[in-house]
Amino acid sequence: MYPAGKRLCKSSLRPKRSAAANCTGSATWIGLGPKKFSEIVRFQNVVAAIGAGRVADWPALALRHGYFDQAHFIRDFKQFYGDTPMAAAEEYRSMPGK
Numbered sequence: 182m183y184p185a186g187k188r189l190c191k192s193s194l195r196p197k198r199s200a201a202a203n204c205t206g207s208a209t210w211i212g213l214g215p216k217k218f219s220e221i222v223r224f225q226n227v228v229a230a231i232g233a234g235r236v237a238d239w240p241a242l243a244l245r246h247g248y249f250d251q252a253h254f255i256r257d258f259k260q261f262y263g264d265t266p267m268a269a270a271e272e273y274r275s276m277p278g279k
Contacts, residue, residue: 223247224261227254231266232273239266 211218227246236242243254258266 220257221261224257227258227266228262228269231270234273236266236270242266 213221223246227242230236230242230246239254240251243251246254248254248257255265258264258269262269
């Protein structure tokens with residue numbers, strides 16, 4: 182039974198769109214598939230942490246942002262930034278006002 186004694190009909194329990202349709206839809210709406218989009222968002226969060234100077238432990242930073250090992254963390258970082266996380270941290274530290 183549903184709240185207030187109402188029953189849900191079977192059709193309302195089925196998803197309106199398949200997973201494949203959702204992936205196609207996201208690629209249409211934002212120009213990227215969901216996996217690539219989530220990689221970019223995760224990278225932006227890592228860069229924000231580095232820019233804020235909140236990096237004391239690189240493996241902990243990688244784990245906190247969903248990476249399961251440093252190799253994948255560094256690979257993704259190089260893909261989007263073009264250099265290592267340490268190099269990015271050095272660049273942020275050398276910026277005026279930091």
